[in-house]
Amino acid sequence: MSSGGTVALQVNNTPRQIDADADLPLIDALRDMLDLKGTRFGCGAGQCGACFVLVGGHPMPSCETPLWAVAGKSITTVEGLGSPGAPHPLQQAFLDEQAAQCGYCTSGMLISAAALLRRNPDPDEAEVRAALERNLCRCGSHNRIVRAVLRAAAGNKSR
The missing domain is CATH 3.10.20.30 (Beta-grasp domain)
Structure with missing residues (x-):
């Protein structure tokens, strides 16, 4: 030490x-x-x-x-990543998709998703799932989380 x-x-x-x-x-x-x-x-x-x-x-x-x-x-x-008044696109997508059931894993999911979108702004579902593989969700929100990341990525394309 x-x-x-x-x-x-x-x-x-x-x-x-x-x-x-x-x-x-x-x-x-x-x-x-x-x-x-x-x-x-x-x-x-x-x-x-x-x-x-x-x-x-x-x-x-x-x-x-x-x-x-x-x-x-x-x-x-x-x-x-963002603030309550100006959430990051991922944070907004998580809200829109109701991706946080208990919410405990959400911060880590957002961090992993932000890293993914930084290196690949247009991932497909398999790439999102692979990027989130190290993040555990025990309450079953995983499909909503994947949809939220894909939604944020789609929003990146429209900007």
């Missing part, structure tokens, strides 16, 4: 300084120190997707990512 210190992060396009042990999991810094509660703790082993954030545009499990691994890198949480 490394000793405490200051770790510089770029979170949702804002420079942040965290006074913590560099081995602290990113999820703990986001939720407990930066008050960004959208990232959810699920399995604690990086296998469920509830804690995914974008690091340099790629989905990464924040539960098993230490601060030192993301120091100076661009981190986007679900709060950084």
